[in-house]
Amino acid sequence: MSTDTAGRALAGRIAAFVEDAIAPIASAMARGDGPSPKRIVEAAGEAGLAGILTPEAYGGAGGSHADFIEFIERVAHADASCAVILDVHLSVGTEPLLIFGNDDQKSRYLRRLARGEWLAAFALTEAAGGSDAVALQTRAVRDGDTYVLDGAKAFITGAGDADLYIVMARTGEGAHGVSAFLVEAAWPGVSTGTPLAKMGLHGSWTGELVLDGVRVPAVNRLSGEGVGFTVAMSALDSGRVGISAQAVGIAQGALDAALDASRRRRDAGLDVDAVAIADMEVRTAASRQLTRHAAALVDAGRRVTLDAAIAKLYSTDTCVAVAHAAVELCAPESGADDHPAAVRLRDAKACQIYEGTNQIQRVVIARHLLND
Numbered sequence: 222m223s224t225d226t227a228g229r230a231l232a233g234r235i236a237a238f239v240e241d242a243i244a245p246i247a248s249a250m251a252r253g254d255g256p257s258p259k260r261i262v263e264a265a266g267e268a269g270l271a272g273i274l275t276p277e278a279y280g281g282a283g284g285s286h287a288d289f290i291e292f293i294e295r296v297a298h299a300d301a302s303c304a305v306i307l308d309v310h311l312s313v314g315t316e317p318l319l320i321f322g323n324d325d326q327k328s329r330y331l332r333r334l335a336r337g338e339w340l341a342a343f344a345l346t347e348a349a350g351g352s353d354a355v356a357l358q359t360r361a362v363r364d365g366d367t368y369v370l371d372g373a374k375a376f377i378t379g380a381g382d383a384d385l386y387i388v389m390a391r392t393g394e395g396a397h398g399v400s401a402f403l404v405e406a407a408w409p410g411v412s413t414g415t416p417l418a419k420m421g422l423h424g425s426w427t428g429e430l431v432l433d434g435v436r437v438p439a440v441n442r443l444s445g446e447g448v449g450f451t452v453a454m455s456a457l458d459s460g461r462v463g464i465s466a467q468a469v470g471i472a473q474g475a476l477d478a479a480l481d482a483s484r485r486r487r488d489a490g491l492d493v494d495a496v497a498i499a500d501m502e503v504r505t506a507a508s509r510q511l512t513r514h515a516a517a518l519v520d521a522g523r524r525v526t527l528d529a530a531i532a533k534l535y536s537t538d539t540c541v542a543v544a545h546a547a548v549e550l551c552a553p554e555s556g557a558d559d560h561p562a563a564v565r566l567r568d569a570k571a572c573q574i575y576e577g578t579n580q581i582q583r584v585v586i587a588r589h590l591l592n593d
């Protein structure tokens with residue numbers, strides 16, 4: 222945001238959106254019978270928040286990564302499914318277009334994404350390769366003015382509801398033989414499977430994307446041939462900061478539930494576990510600072526690979542630990558499926574897994590240190 226006034230206006234829009242559009246549907250999202258991901262992004266668009274990072278010239282809010290993480294944390298505090306839907310749309314779904322897109326690609330797609338008319342998704346992972354992203358096998362074969370894409374992507378957030386997929390496909394060998402493509406869901410040969418039945422995040426759709434002889438115009442290749450792995454890795458660098466923010470929101474929601482239960486115990490003359498509460502607060506506050514630090518680096522134009530990995534690892538381990546502690550402090554009520562602490566524990570686990578498992582974050586951190 223360019224001015225304090227504009228920043229305050231955006232913060233006000235975020236608070237109103239969470240209160241009016243997210244909080245009322247949080248229970249339904251947790252059960253998996255809330256609005257579809259696209260409808261969540263449409264609602265964000267109506268509030269002027271579906272393109273927080275997109276310049277105003279392309280219909281976005283022209284916000285910073287500091288604004289973005291504030292948005293994701295606040296949404297996650299109310300509902301983690303909505304947070305991941307919006308996070309993926311805004312970060313790995315839109316940012317590669319902002320960073321690597323040419324003017325023609327930006328003018329064809331950014332406005333629809335920023336207004337929430339289209340939902341964006343990011344398609345890197347494949348079932349056989351898992352965390353080994355370089356092992357991807359989806360092929361893109363050049364044929365005149367088009368590429369023909371064949372392959373299947375797995376665990377794709379938004380699959381089945383997205384309008385635009387950023388697809389990484391092989392145009393050569395190794396990491397430098399990967400290219401990124403903007404693939405519209407409506408094109409012949411694009412299909413999706415049934416969304417996975419997950420342990421948590423029931424309101425967010427996750428599934429397979431199948432590409433069967435999909436003809437993608439060459440003008441929809443994002444950046445140069447062979448630059449796709451760089452596109453994917455830099456998208457994930459910044460995307461992991463968004464996941465950290467989601468984890469902070471989940472942890473804060475779990476801590477708030479534990480505080481409510483602990484105050485009731487105290488008021489009834491029962492003991493409260495002060496040590497557990499203090500530890501939950503310390504880890505949540507530290508996660509928030511790590512996340513803000515990483516977002517500030519992105520806003521300063523600095524490479525964030527190391528700090529994003531640190532923030533993602535710490536914050537997502539924290540949200541699982543804090544949600545677990547909250548379930549214990551809220552027992553026995555937290556044994557209920559729809560108790561806020563139980564919902565958050567189920568939602569928290571996926572944060573350790575997606576956008577690079579926490580084992581991968583450790584690989585990134587250790588390599589960075591050893592290479593220095």
Ligand code: COS
Binds near residue numbers: 451457526575584
């Ligand atoms: N930004 C820009 N470029 C990067 C990068 C980053 N963050 N990370 C790696 N690269 C580049 C490397 O510099 C290297 O290029 P050069 O050969 O020119 O040096 C190239 O990409 C290959 O990198 P590397 O040799 O490190 O690849 P590896 O296969 O050894 O491992 C990891 C890469 C493990 C970091 C990668 O596979 C990864 O992040 N996996 C997890 C994927 C993931 O997050 N999946 C979730 C998808 S979304 S739910």
